[in-house]
Amino acid sequence: MILASQSPRRRDLLKLITAHFRVIPSDVDESFRDDESPADYVARLAEAKARAVATKAFPDEVIIGSDTTVASAGVILNKPVDETDFLAMMERLSGTTHQVYSGVCVLRETQCAVKVVCTDVTFRQLSMSERLHYWQTGEPLDKAGGYGIQGLAARFVESIHGSYTNVVGLPLVELEALLNDAS
Numbered sequence: 001m002i003l004a005s006q007s008p009r010r011r012d013l014l015k016l017i018t019a020h021f022r023v024i025p026s027d028v029d030e031s032f033r034d035d036e037s038p039a040d041y042v043a044r045l046a047e048a049k050a051r052a053v054a055t056k057a058f059p060d061e062v063i064i065g066s067d068t069t070v071a072s073a074g075v076i077l078n079k080p081v082d083e084t085d086f087l088a089m090m091e092r093l094s095g096t097t098h099q100v101y102s103g104v105c106v107l108r109e110t111q112c113a114v115k116v117v118c119t120d121v122t123f124r125q126l127s128m129s130e131r132l133h134y135w136q137t138g139e140p141l142d143k144a145g146g147y148g149i150q151g152l153a154a155r156f157v158e159s160i161h162g163s164y165t166n167v168v169g170l171p172l173v174e175l176e177a178l179l180n181d182a183s
Contacts, residue, residue, distance in 0.1 A: 004053040026052035038071040042103030050107040070145025117171040119162030
């Protein structure tokens with residue numbers, strides 16, 4: 001089994017299902033297309049990541065591709081590019097409910113199955129000093145939407161409706177079902 005991701009969070013989550021996998025990151029352009037929904041975006045990238053690794057000559061392996069993004073009122077919020085971008089994201093998320101979408105793809109030989117999971121996350125109102133302090137920790141840099149629910153931003157979350165592991169980056173219930181179907 002191969003995980004086509006360099007995300008340490010996905011690696012840790014996959015270990016909850018199996019210890020028998022290798023990590024081979026994919027090199028896929030993660031730009032989103034005009035008029036592409038968040039669900040279509042993560043589904044496309046999850047499959048593209050799995051297929052990119054499959055082209056490296058792993059014909060008998062099960063390959064898992066995944067991608068996660070945050071959306072607020074349909075607007076995709078990927079990883080912040082700088083402090084200004086991050087603060088705009090936090091302004092948008094503060095005191096509101098947003099969606100976290102993950103696409104997961106299981107590819108084995110000619111079989112390809114993709115599932116998209118959506119979780120609603122509600123943030124409490126965030127002060128400017130809280131936002132700035134969180135940015136200064138460095139944690140938001142490599143995370144869609146500029147936050148990690150499993151880290152310091154957990155204290156911002158008022159409620160969650162749906163899969164927690166989806167928000168972390170790999171929806172385990174859905175992944176395990178896809179893996180069972182592929183075997």
